[in-house]
Amino acid sequence: MSTVTDPRPRQDLDPAERSIVLVGLMGAGKSCIGRKLAQRLGLRFVDADSEIEAAAGCSIPEIFERHGEAAFRDGERRVIARLLESHDRQVLATGGGAFMDAGTRRAIAGTGVSVWLRADLELLLRRTSRRSKRPLLRRGNPRETLSRLIGERYPVYAEADITVDSVDGPPDETVDRVLEALKRHGAVR
Numbered sequence: 001m002s003t004v005t006d007p008r009p010r011q012d013l014d015p016a017e018r019s020i021v022l023v024g025l026m027g028a029g030k031s032c033i034g035r036k037l038a039q040r041l042g043l044r045f046v047d048a049d050s051e052i053e054a055a056a057g058c059s060i061p062e063i064f065e066r067h068g069e070a071a072f073r074d075g076e077r078r079v080i081a082r083l084l085e086s087h088d089r090q091v092l093a094t095g096g097g098a099f100m101d102a103g104t105r106r107a108i109a110g111t112g113v114s115v116w117l118r119a120d121l122e123l124l125l126r127r128t129s130r131r132s133k134r135p136l137l138r139r140g141n142p143r144e145t146l147s148r149l150i151g152e153r154y155p156v157y158a159e160a161d162i163t164v165d166s167v168d169g170p171p172d173e174t175v176d177r178v179l180e181a182l183k184r185h186g187a188v189r
C-alpha cells in the first residue's frame with residue numbers, strides 16, 4: 001500500500017535530494033543564474049515571481065498597484081510553500097523579499113538547500129538600472145533603497161546554507177562558483 005505523505009522528517013532529506021533555492025537582493029542574479037544552473041544540472045527551473053504572476057494573472061507591478069505589497073507577500077508565501085511541497089527536485093529562484101519571511105525560511109529549510117547570491121551595492125545598482133519591473137525601485141532613489149535593504153536583509157540572507165559571491169563577469173562564472181559550493185555542501189555529486 002502506498003502512502004500519499006512522505007513519512008521521513010524533512011530534516012533527514014539528503015542534501016543531494018533537496019531543491020536548490022536561490023535567495024538575495026534584486027539584481028543579485030537569482031533568476032539568471034538559477035536558469036543556467038538548472039540547465040547545467042538537468043533540473044526543472046522555477047522562478048517564484050513568474051509563478052506569482054501566473055497565479056494572479058497580472059504582473060508584479062500591477063499586483064503592487066492594485067492590491068499593495070502585503071497582498072503580494074501573501075501570494076509569495078503561498079506560492080513558494082506550494083512549490084517546495086512538490087517532491088520534484090528543482091532550482092527555485094525566489095524574489096528578493098521572500099527569504100525575509102520566517103515561515104518561508106522554515107519551508108526552504110525543510111526541503112531545500114538555500115544559496116545566498118551576495119553582491120555589493122554598485123553591482124546591484126548596475127544590474128537593476130536597465131529594467132523598471134521592480135516596484136520597490138520605481139519610487140525614490142534606487143541607491144538609497146538598495147542600501148537600506150542591504151542593511152535590513154543581509155543579516156537574514158546570511159542564514160542561508162551557502163553563500164556565494166555573484167561576480168561581475170559572465171554569468172557562467174557565477175554558475176561555476178555555485179556548483180562548486182553545492183558540491184562542497186554535498187548537494188551536488
Ligand SMILES: Nc1ncnc2c1ncn2[C@@H]1O[C@H](COP(=O)(O)OP(=O)(O)O)[C@@H](O)[C@H]1O
Nearest residue numbers: 025026027028029030031032127169170171174
Ligand atoms: N553574473 C552575471 N553576470 C552578468 N549579468 C548578470 C549576472 N547575473 C545577472 N545578470 C543580469 O543582471 C540582471 C538582473 O539579474 P536577475 O537574474 O534578474 O536578478 P534577480 O533575479 O536576483 O533580481 C539581468 O539583466 C541579468 O541578465
Ligand SMILES: O=C(O)C1=C[C@@H](OP(=O)(O)O)[C@@H](O)[C@H](O)C1
Nearest residue numbers: 025026027049095096097134135
Ligand atoms: O526584493 C523584493 O522585495 C522584490 C524582489 C523582486 O524579485 P527579484 O529579486 O528577482 O528582482 C520581486 O519579487 C518584487 O519586485 C519584490
Ligand SMILES: [Mg+2]
Nearest residue numbers: 030031093095
Ligand atoms: Mg528574479
